Amino acid sequence: MNISFDLDSTLIPNGKEFETEKLGGFARLFGIEEIRKGTAELITELQNQGNKVHIYTTSFRTKGKIRRILKYYGIKVDRIVNQEENQHVLKSRNINASKYPTAFGFDIHIDDSKGIEMESERYNFRVIIVEPTDKNWIDKIKNELKTLHGAID
Ligand SMILES: [Mg+2]
Structure with missing residues (x-):
């Protein structure tokens, strides 16, 4: 399956909405942002199951910046769609x-x-x-994906 994740308030906190992975001050200086605790394990697990994982955000962060943030945490995704591309494609399809x-x-x-x-x-x-605020967000995603899997395949 092709699975896309939103960024803001889903994987990247807006303030202190959820627990995050450790981030050194030095990385922060270089524009690396905090990421939700467990994100890397979840994405890796989904990829190991044969899924493709993508980022789909209405943020105007550049794709390069998003890729750098993810890479810092050891995450590699297939496709990144930011707001620039999103607006362009959705407009062209009305x-x-x-x-x-x-x-x-x-x-x-x-x-x-x-x-x-x-x-x-x-x-x-x-x-x-x-x-x-959902502390069991990873289980929720895994369970819903399991249910959906049958419906899609
Ligand atoms: Mg969001």
Whole structure:
């Protein structure tokens, strides 16, 4: 499966919403940002199961910057879609939503936004919504993916 992750408030905290991995002051100087605790293990596990993992964000961070942040934590993803690309593609397809994972070949998108959940119903794409405060977020994702797997394959 092609699985995409949102960044802000899903993997990268907005303030102190969730526990994060250790980040040295030196890395911070170079623009590395904090990342949610357990992110690297989760993504690696999903990849080892044969999934492709992508980032799909409405942030304007450059793809290079996002790749550098992930690399710092030992994470390598397939595709990164930032807001610049997202806006361009959605506009060209006349889609009036903030996100439309289908346009990028993503089977399931993981996000914190209730707005995206509503859009997923209107535009018929699959999402897993994870609350920033959910300490069992990894189990939630794994369980929902298991349930969905049968539906997609
Ligand atoms: Mg978000």
